[in-house]
Amino acid sequence: MRPHTVYRDGFYRDASWDFAVRCLLGRASRGGSEPGEVLATVARVEEGDHSGWFSAWSDLGNHLAAVGDAATARGHRPGAARAFLRSANYLATALESVDHLPDTDALLPTFRRHRLVWEAFVATGRWSVDEVEIPYEGTPMPGWHFHPEDSRPPAPTLVVVNGSDGTLSGLWCEIADAALERGYGVLLFDGPGQQSMLFEHGIPFRPDWEAVLTPVMEHLLARDDVDPERIALYGISQGGYWATRALAFEHHFAAAVLDGGVVDVAASWRKEIPAPLLRLYDRGEHAKFERAMELGMRTPRGRRTRAVWDFRTRPYGTSGFAETLDAVSRYQVRDVAGRVSTPVLIADPDREQFFPGQSEELSGMVEGSTFVPFTEAEGASFHCQPLARELTAQRTLDWLDERLSPRRAPARPPAGAPGQPPPAPPPRSGR
Incomplete structure (x- = not known):
């Protein structure tokens, strides 16, 4: 590899490692990593x-957590917050690799360490925040409602929906911090199958995500610091599925960003399965499919694939190969996308590796959607544009600003001016 082609050719041959490095580097502009x-x-x-x-990532994360603790003890809160945020992102990278280890005993301790450091960042950061519990069946969803500076409530509010394996510290760098700078309140939370709801409570994903976002909306509508007419939704990665599914049924959101669009989650699973094995599954010969998959996973290459499979399967709460594909196949929006009436922006990066072509497909299903390409020429290729998060925030938040910013009423004519009709009331914003 020639050094100047690393952006195109990759940091590692291992696609997951290469993507992890890109994600970390892309968080640097928000203090979520140090490129060096x-x-x-x-x-x-x-x-x-x-x-x-x-x-390597666990050690670096723990080192920076100690740096943050020392800075906190000396009263250097800004420096402590920066160290904690970088620590949280490095520990998250370690967490995502646990399934490649000989055993997964480090999973829960690594997550808990990551979450403690995230909470230390929240405690030392510059933004005012309320830790909240959002009612959800028998287990409340933990959330963090951040408030913008110099903003008189009620404020426009952005609900950020995570993907299949993202972390709160990643969401912070990818969109939350930028939204706060623009005057949005920001709600981050763990939904079913995500982070603490999965690792601490064993609650898996569910396909009907309106059952998740409707309680979130009800929680926000009950707050007097939230403008009920200016609540927006941001779904990142597989959150593009969660958000689309929910918007088909939950119509209170004023606008939404899908970064990017997801029509059929199972497509990203099926393309990794050899065609002869997939035919067994599609014919309903599940016993043969299970045996063939199990044998394939015992090869050297198969063992690497098994680690990825186990990592991606865990949030679905399934065990067998066929059972998992059955479950994942329920996560598609072709039958409901036409019901979405909320204004939607759909991002589409060059070289999308997980859901290729699905942003454009979804845009064709959602009437009036805004389709926004991101190109390799501007450094914005690959899933969720990991090395172009500032560009992503600028484009998506500009779009949201134009739909959620309060509109001024027409200027009132001078008293006694002849022939002037009374000014019309301003239209409702965001709809």
Whole structure:
């Protein structure tokens, strides 16, 4: 590889490692990483050394957590917050690699360490925040409602919906901090199958995400610091599915951003399964499919695939290969996307590796949607544009601003001016 082609050719041959490095580097503009720390760590880890990869990011995250603790003790809160945020993102990278280790005993301790550091960041950061519990069946969903500075309530509010395996510290860098700067309140939360709801409570995903976002909306509408006419939704990665599904039934949102669009989650699973095996599954020969998949997972390449499969399967709460595909196949919006009436922006990056073509397909299903390409030429290729998060925030938040900003009433004519009709009331914003 020539050094100047690394953006195009990748930091590693392992696609998941390459994507992780891109995500970390892309968070630098919001303080979520230090490029030198990331590149120095990458330089120490050889391709295929999964234990070394886990240890490198875990060690760096723990080191920065200690830096943050020391800075907090000396009263240096801004420096502490920056160290904690970087620590949280590095520990998240370690967490995502646990399934490649000989055993998964480190999963829960690594998550808990990551979450403690995230909470330390929240406690030392610049933004005012309320920790909230959003009613959800028998287990409340934990949330963090951040408030913009110098803003008189009620404020426009952005609900950020995570993907299948993202973390709160990642969401912070990807959109939350930028939205707060523009005067939005921001709600981050763990939904079913996500982070603490999965790791601490064992609650899996569900396809009918309106059952998740309707309680979120009810929670926000009960608050006097939220403008009920200016609540927007931002779904990132597989959150593009969650948001689309919910918008087909929950119509209170004034606008929504899908970063990017997801029509059929199962398509990203099916394309990784050899065609002969997939035919067994499609014919309903599930016993043969199970045996063939199990044998394939015992090869050296198959063992690497098994680690990815286990990581992606965990949030669905399934066990067998066929059972998992049955479950994932329920996560599609072709039968409901036409019901979406909320103004929607759909992002579509070049070289989308997980859901190729689905943003454009979804845009054709949602009447009046705004389709926004992101190109490799502007450094915005790959899933969720990991190295172009500032560009993404600028485009998506500009679009939201134009739909949620209060509109001024027409100027009142001078008293006694002849022939002037009374000014019309301003239209409702955001709809």
